[in-house]
Amino acid sequence: MISDKVRVRFAPSPTGYLHVGGLRTALFNFLFARHHGGYFILRIEDTDRTRYVPGAEENLIKTLRWTGLDYDEGPGVGGPYGPYRQSQRLDLYAEHARRLVEEGHAYYCFCTPERLEAMRQEQIRRKEPPMYDGTCRKLSRQEAEERKKAGEPYVVRLKMPRTGETVVEDIIRGKVVFQNAVVDDQVLVKSDGYPTYHLASVVDDHYMRITHVIRGEEWLPSVPKHIQLYRAFGWEVPQMAHLPLLLNPDRSKLSKRQGDVAVEDYIRKGYLPQALINFVALLGWNPGTEQEIFTLEELIQQFSLERIHKAGAVFDIQKLNWLNGYYIRQLPEDQLIAFLTPFLERAGYDVSDREKTRKIILAVYKGIDKGEDIAEAARLFYDSEVKIEEPEAREMLAQPSTRTVLETFLQKLDQVEGLDLETFKVIMKEIQQETGIKKKALWMPLRIALTGLTHGPELPLVIDIFGKAEVRRRIKYVLDTYLASNPEA
RNA sequence: GGCGCGUUCGUCUAGGGGUUUAGGACGCCGGCCUCUCACGCCGGUAACACGGGUUCGAAUCCCGUACGCGCUGCCA
Secondary structure, three states, X not given: OOOOOOEEEEOOOOOOOOXXXXXXXXXXXXXXXXXXXXXEEEOEOOOOHHHOOOOHHHHHHHHHHHHOOOOOEEOOOEOOOOOOEHHHOHHHHHHHHHHHHHOOOEEEEOOOHXXXXXXXXXXXXXXXXXXXXXXXXXXXXXXXXXXXXXOOOOEEEEOOOOOOEEEEEEOOOEEEEEEHHHOOOOEEEOOOOOEOHHHHHHHHHHHOOOOEEEEEHHHHHHHHHHHHHHHHHOOOOOEEEEEOOXXXXXXXXXXXXXXXXXXXXXXXXXXXXXXXXXXXXXXXXXXXXXXXXXXXXXXXXHOOHHHEOOOOEEOOHHHHHHHHHHHHHHOOHHHHHHHHXXXXXXXXXXXXXXXXXXXXXXXXXXXXXXXXXXXXXXXXXXXXXXXXXXXXXXXXXXXHHHHHHHHHHHHHHOOOOOOOHHHHHHHHHHHHHHHOOOHHHHHHHHHHHHHOOOOOOOHHHHHHHHHHHHHHHHHHHHHHHHOOOOOXX
């Protein structure tokens, strides 16, 4: 039984945005922690100075906040094992690297990047596995110290055992065995003094008391290096769980170029956090029931690492769209209006008339998948000119009954005060009784005259939104420009 | 090339030897609702990579092959 001391972390590199794969990793860590009443920690892995992106961390945290995955310890909220930013823990890594060298588990390496690159090329050419050739591994401690003192640039490398095997019992994959001989002498400290991921994450996971390392499958091959490090330090190895990858439609690792990968992209297009969370939770995990819709609370209750699938999962935008549309339709009216109005505004439409905007949104929201779709769906309400271009609409226009309906409607319109829903119904009923025209032949002419389209929101809603004057103007306009041949018009 | 991981409908998946004519969801197709579209509801389409074992019996266990993906960086 897992106690309430579970501590897990989401440890992203601040490269500019939150990747959806990262979101899934964060979610699973979060769910695991919450399910067991443990702690969810955010740690920023900013050890690559060449990849520094200004504002990346702030953006990452802002986006994480949007998802609702609150962390218990990390930048901004603090915690007993901070700092939670690796660039602020440099001394700790340096001290531990020194310890490794002193105890014979690592060594200084003076090989230049150029030499390393040439060596790799040669190995590839000879069809040998590209690995460090061990040149500096053979250096005596004294010689290494001298060269170091002389100011020669150096890195620290892990002295990987050349024999034996390293075994890990992964929660998701079971037993995985690696031959130590094929594991490279990984660089632990770069020549700029910064640690690499391997050293920093092991040191931090230990001092931050991480009990379960839950991360992407791409890390599985470096597990033996990490275990070696834990052993060298004499530390307990945390439980490991390597998540299946998120894939592009062509089954390669999810990346840009094949669609949006930044959570920010999805926010911008009008996806709801609950939809994205629900969707991403089902990528590689399911509770074994036929439930598809989950609140965060339900996910927390039902989540378990044991039910995570082993194979990679394609990020299927169609299912996300369905889920998002579902969540939009579930939104209470006030939230629906608040959520969609900005998208109308962004499309350049005038939303100053709150009541009209509300009616428009209510008329079209059922047919959209995401926020930005509202612009296209609501367009007919904002175009001042009725343009009839669809062949089907033109065909309808040519029907003799169309003219009859529109002209009769206009006559009756002029006899009433206002045009509320009730009045509209009465008028339609009268036209039907007087002319004998009904169903499609009766309603479609109105729809086309008002919107120029054969598809759209329910007609009563359209009438209500336009109001008497605009309805009159549109019908008159269509009669004058599209049906102008009749002298009676 | 080496090492590792994986392989059930197009996609996400259920399934732990017989209860399976392999279930659900998205998509797609058809129907109903309806002035139209959408929503909603109903129905349909579609899969155990291949080959050997083990077993009375395999999608489920074992081995192999193929294919896919990941890693192979002083990136994470």
